[in-house]
Amino acid sequence: MTIREIAERIDAVVYAEPEQMDEDMNGAFGSDMMSDVLAFAEDRDVLLTGLLNPQIVRTAHMLDMSCIIIVRGKTATEEIKRLAADNQIALLETKLTMYEASGKLYEGGLGR
Amino acid sequence: MTADSNALHFHYDVDGNNFTSAGEASVQVKRMLRQMGYHPDLIRRISVAMYEGEINMVIHAKGGDADVYVTPDCITVVLKDVGPGIKDVNLAMQEGYSTAPDNIRSLGFGAGMGLPNMKRYSDELKIDSVVGVGTTIEMTFRSA
Secondary structure (H helix, E strand, O other): OEHHHHHHHOOOEEEOOHHHHHOEOOOEEEOOOHHHHHHHOOOOOEEEEOOOOOHHHHHHHHOOOOEEEEOOOOOOOHHHHHHHHHOOOEEEEOOOOHHHHHHHHHHOOOOO | OOOOOOOEEEEEEEEOOOHHHOOHHHHHHHHHHHHOOOOHHHHHHHHHHHHHHHHHHHHHHOEEEEEEEEOOOEEEEEEEEOOOOOOOHHHHOOOOOOOOOHHHHOOOOOOOOHHHHHHHHOOEEEEEEEOOOEEEEEEEEEOO
Protein backbone atom coordinates (compact mmCIF):
# COMPACT_ATOMS: atom_id res chain seq x y z
CA MET A 1 0.00 0.00 0.00
CA THR A 2 1.42 3.41 -0.93
CA ILE A 3 1.57 6.35 1.47
CA ARG A 4 -1.00 8.06 -0.76
CA GLU A 5 -3.46 5.16 -0.28
CA ILE A 6 -2.75 5.07 3.45
CA ALA A 7 -3.49 8.79 3.75
CA GLU A 8 -6.77 8.38 1.85
CA ARG A 9 -7.94 5.41 3.93
CA ILE A 10 -7.45 7.16 7.27
CA ASP A 11 -8.27 10.67 6.05
CA ALA A 12 -4.87 11.99 7.09
CA VAL A 13 -3.11 15.33 6.91
CA VAL A 14 0.22 14.65 5.20
CA TYR A 15 3.66 16.19 5.62
CA ALA A 16 5.83 14.63 2.92
CA GLU A 17 7.52 15.29 -0.38
CA PRO A 18 5.43 14.42 -3.47
CA GLU A 19 7.80 11.62 -4.50
CA GLN A 20 7.34 9.91 -1.13
CA MET A 21 3.61 9.47 -1.74
CA ASP A 22 4.08 6.56 -4.14
CA GLU A 23 6.48 4.61 -1.90
CA ASP A 24 5.12 1.15 -1.18
CA MET A 25 4.78 0.26 2.51
CA ASN A 26 5.29 -3.27 3.89
CA GLY A 27 3.49 -3.68 7.16
CA ALA A 28 2.91 -1.50 10.18
CA PHE A 29 3.36 -1.51 13.94
CA GLY A 30 1.33 0.48 16.44
CA SER A 31 2.46 1.49 19.94
CA ASP A 32 2.96 4.46 22.21
CA MET A 33 5.89 2.65 23.78
CA MET A 34 9.02 3.19 21.69
CA SER A 35 10.89 0.42 23.53
CA ASP A 36 8.31 -2.03 22.20
CA VAL A 37 8.57 -0.59 18.71
CA LEU A 38 12.34 -1.17 18.84
CA ALA A 39 11.72 -4.74 20.01
CA PHE A 40 8.97 -5.81 17.62
CA ALA A 41 8.85 -3.62 14.54
CA GLU A 42 11.80 -4.85 12.50
CA ASP A 43 11.02 -5.03 8.77
CA ARG A 44 7.92 -2.89 9.04
CA ASP A 45 7.67 0.46 7.30
CA VAL A 46 4.86 2.29 9.10
CA LEU A 47 4.69 3.38 12.73
CA LEU A 48 1.31 4.27 14.25
CA THR A 49 1.63 6.14 17.53
CA GLY A 50 -0.15 8.55 19.84
CA LEU A 51 3.11 9.63 21.42
CA LEU A 52 4.31 13.12 20.55
CA ASN A 53 8.00 13.73 21.03
CA PRO A 54 11.07 13.75 18.77
CA GLN A 55 11.96 10.20 19.83
CA ILE A 56 9.16 8.83 17.62
CA VAL A 57 11.17 10.08 14.62
CA ARG A 58 14.50 8.76 15.95
CA THR A 59 12.91 5.36 16.66
CA ALA A 60 11.47 5.18 13.15
CA HIS A 61 14.78 6.33 11.68
CA MET A 62 16.78 3.67 13.57
CA LEU A 63 14.47 0.96 12.21
CA ASP A 64 14.49 2.35 8.65
CA MET A 65 10.74 2.99 8.85
CA SER A 66 9.61 5.52 6.28
CA CYS A 67 6.18 6.63 7.51
CA ILE A 68 4.82 7.77 10.89
CA ILE A 69 1.08 8.07 11.51
CA ILE A 70 0.13 10.21 14.51
CA VAL A 71 -3.27 9.06 15.76
CA ARG A 72 -6.06 10.43 17.99
CA GLY A 73 -6.10 13.88 16.42
CA LYS A 74 -2.80 15.03 17.81
CA THR A 75 -0.71 17.58 15.95
CA ALA A 76 3.00 17.18 15.28
CA THR A 77 5.27 19.84 16.72
CA GLU A 78 7.52 21.84 14.41
CA GLU A 79 10.53 19.93 15.73
CA ILE A 80 8.93 16.58 14.90
CA LYS A 81 8.04 17.82 11.41
CA ARG A 82 11.57 19.10 10.84
CA LEU A 83 13.23 15.90 12.08
CA ALA A 84 10.93 13.76 9.93
CA ALA A 85 11.64 15.86 6.84
CA ASP A 86 15.40 15.72 7.51
CA ASN A 87 15.23 11.92 7.55
CA GLN A 88 12.87 11.49 4.58
CA ILE A 89 10.13 10.09 6.82
CA ALA A 90 6.56 10.87 5.76
CA LEU A 91 4.42 12.22 8.59
CA LEU A 92 0.65 11.68 8.67
CA GLU A 93 -1.93 12.93 11.18
CA THR A 94 -5.33 11.30 11.59
CA LYS A 95 -8.26 11.94 13.91
CA LEU A 96 -8.87 8.19 14.15
CA THR A 97 -7.79 6.18 17.20
CA MET A 98 -4.93 3.73 16.83
CA TYR A 99 -7.43 0.85 16.80
CA GLU A 100 -9.56 2.42 14.06
CA ALA A 101 -6.61 3.47 11.91
CA SER A 102 -4.98 0.04 12.27
CA GLY A 103 -8.26 -1.67 11.40
CA LYS A 104 -8.78 0.35 8.24
CA LEU A 105 -5.22 -0.22 7.05
CA TYR A 106 -5.28 -3.93 7.84
CA GLU A 107 -8.63 -4.29 6.11
CA GLY A 108 -7.09 -2.56 3.09
CA GLY A 109 -4.35 -5.17 3.00
CA LEU A 110 -1.41 -3.43 4.72
CA GLY A 111 0.73 -6.06 6.45
CA ARG A 112 -1.49 -8.99 5.46
CA MET B 1 37.77 -3.44 23.90
CA THR B 2 41.40 -4.34 23.48
CA ALA B 3 43.58 -1.74 21.86
CA ASP B 4 43.82 -2.37 18.15
CA SER B 5 45.85 0.10 16.17
CA ASN B 6 44.00 -0.96 13.01
CA ALA B 7 40.61 -0.06 14.41
CA LEU B 8 38.89 3.12 13.31
CA HIS B 9 37.72 4.91 16.44
CA PHE B 10 34.85 7.37 16.76
CA HIS B 11 33.93 9.13 19.99
CA TYR B 12 30.66 10.77 20.95
CA ASP B 13 29.57 12.63 24.09
CA VAL B 14 26.07 11.65 25.19
CA ASP B 15 24.39 14.67 26.78
CA GLY B 16 22.40 13.50 29.77
CA ASN B 17 20.55 16.73 30.42
CA ASN B 18 18.42 16.74 27.34
CA PHE B 19 16.03 13.88 26.59
CA THR B 20 15.00 15.53 23.34
CA SER B 21 18.48 15.17 21.87
CA ALA B 22 18.97 11.59 23.12
CA GLY B 23 19.86 9.37 20.19
CA GLU B 24 21.91 11.90 18.25
CA ALA B 25 25.09 9.83 18.57
CA SER B 26 23.26 6.80 17.15
CA VAL B 27 22.00 8.92 14.26
CA GLN B 28 25.59 9.97 13.50
CA VAL B 29 26.84 6.38 13.71
CA LYS B 30 24.07 5.19 11.42
CA ARG B 31 25.00 7.85 8.86
CA MET B 32 28.70 6.96 9.10
CA LEU B 33 28.11 3.21 8.66
CA ARG B 34 25.92 3.93 5.62
CA GLN B 35 28.73 5.97 4.09
CA MET B 36 31.09 3.04 4.75
CA GLY B 37 28.74 0.82 2.76
CA TYR B 38 27.69 -1.75 5.37
CA HIS B 39 24.61 -3.92 4.79
CA PRO B 40 21.38 -2.14 5.85
CA ASP B 41 20.36 -5.03 8.16
CA LEU B 42 23.64 -4.81 10.06
CA ILE B 43 23.37 -1.03 10.27
CA ARG B 44 19.84 -1.34 11.64
CA ARG B 45 20.91 -3.81 14.32
CA ILE B 46 23.80 -1.59 15.41
CA SER B 47 21.84 1.64 15.42
CA VAL B 48 18.85 0.21 17.31
CA ALA B 49 21.08 -1.39 19.97
CA MET B 50 23.18 1.75 20.37
CA TYR B 51 20.07 3.94 20.49
CA GLU B 52 18.65 1.82 23.33
CA GLY B 53 21.95 2.18 25.18
CA GLU B 54 22.07 5.91 24.61
CA ILE B 55 18.51 6.31 25.91
CA ASN B 56 19.45 4.28 29.01
CA MET B 57 22.45 6.52 29.67
CA VAL B 58 20.24 9.61 29.46
CA ILE B 59 17.47 8.12 31.63
CA HIS B 60 19.61 6.58 34.35
CA ALA B 61 23.11 8.05 34.30
CA LYS B 62 23.00 11.71 33.15
CA GLY B 63 24.78 10.76 29.93
CA GLY B 64 28.27 9.44 29.31
CA ASP B 65 30.68 8.44 26.57
CA ALA B 66 29.98 6.43 23.45
CA ASP B 67 32.86 4.95 21.49
CA VAL B 68 32.61 3.01 18.25
CA TYR B 69 35.47 0.87 16.94
CA VAL B 70 35.43 -0.43 13.38
CA THR B 71 37.72 -3.28 12.33
CA PRO B 72 37.50 -5.46 9.21
CA ASP B 73 35.70 -8.23 11.16
CA CYS B 74 33.45 -6.39 13.56
CA ILE B 75 32.02 -3.19 14.88
CA THR B 76 32.15 -2.64 18.63
CA VAL B 77 30.08 -0.09 20.52
CA VAL B 78 31.22 0.84 24.03
CA LEU B 79 28.90 2.90 26.23
CA LYS B 80 30.38 4.12 29.48
CA ASP B 81 28.69 6.09 32.22
CA VAL B 82 29.34 7.08 35.80
CA GLY B 83 25.73 6.57 36.83
CA PRO B 84 24.21 4.59 39.71
CA GLY B 85 25.13 1.17 38.29
CA ILE B 86 22.85 -1.85 37.83
CA LYS B 87 22.03 -3.63 41.11
CA ASP B 88 20.98 -6.94 39.58
CA VAL B 89 22.09 -7.48 35.98
CA ASN B 90 20.13 -10.75 35.59
CA LEU B 91 16.95 -8.99 36.63
CA ALA B 92 17.68 -6.05 34.32
CA MET B 93 18.06 -8.49 31.42
CA GLN B 94 14.49 -9.75 31.89
CA GLU B 95 12.00 -8.37 29.39
CA GLY B 96 9.62 -6.00 31.13
CA TYR B 97 11.78 -5.28 34.16
CA SER B 98 12.40 -1.56 34.54
CA THR B 99 13.53 0.90 37.20
CA ALA B 100 12.78 3.92 35.01
CA PRO B 101 10.59 6.60 36.63
CA ASP B 102 7.02 7.17 35.42
CA ASN B 103 7.89 10.41 33.61
CA ILE B 104 10.19 8.37 31.36
CA ARG B 105 7.36 5.95 30.56
CA SER B 106 5.22 8.87 29.48
CA LEU B 107 8.00 9.68 26.99
CA GLY B 108 7.72 6.21 25.44
CA PHE B 109 10.58 4.42 27.16
CA GLY B 110 11.11 2.44 30.33
CA ALA B 111 9.20 -0.65 29.17
CA GLY B 112 12.03 -2.86 30.37
CA MET B 113 13.07 -3.75 26.83
CA GLY B 114 16.33 -1.78 26.58
CA LEU B 115 18.90 -4.36 27.68
CA PRO B 116 16.96 -7.30 26.15
CA ASN B 117 16.89 -5.40 22.85
CA MET B 118 20.62 -4.72 23.04
CA LYS B 119 21.21 -8.44 23.57
CA ARG B 120 18.83 -9.37 20.77
CA TYR B 121 20.44 -7.10 18.19
CA SER B 122 24.12 -7.59 19.07
CA ASP B 123 26.27 -10.69 18.54
CA GLU B 124 27.87 -10.24 21.93
CA LEU B 125 26.90 -8.11 24.92
CA LYS B 126 29.12 -7.49 27.93
CA ILE B 127 27.90 -5.56 30.94
CA ASP B 128 30.34 -4.32 33.54
CA SER B 129 28.47 -2.51 36.26
CA VAL B 130 29.33 -1.47 39.80
CA VAL B 131 26.69 0.12 42.02
CA GLY B 132 27.63 3.70 42.83
CA VAL B 133 30.47 3.71 40.28
CA GLY B 134 28.95 3.27 36.85
CA THR B 135 28.21 0.97 33.96
CA THR B 136 30.12 0.02 30.83
CA ILE B 137 28.31 -1.81 28.06
CA GLU B 138 30.22 -3.38 25.21
CA MET B 139 28.33 -4.65 22.18
CA THR B 140 30.01 -6.47 19.34
CA PHE B 141 28.53 -6.87 15.88
CA ARG B 142 30.24 -9.20 13.42
CA SER B 143 30.44 -7.76 9.95
CA ALA B 144 32.35 -10.58 8.27
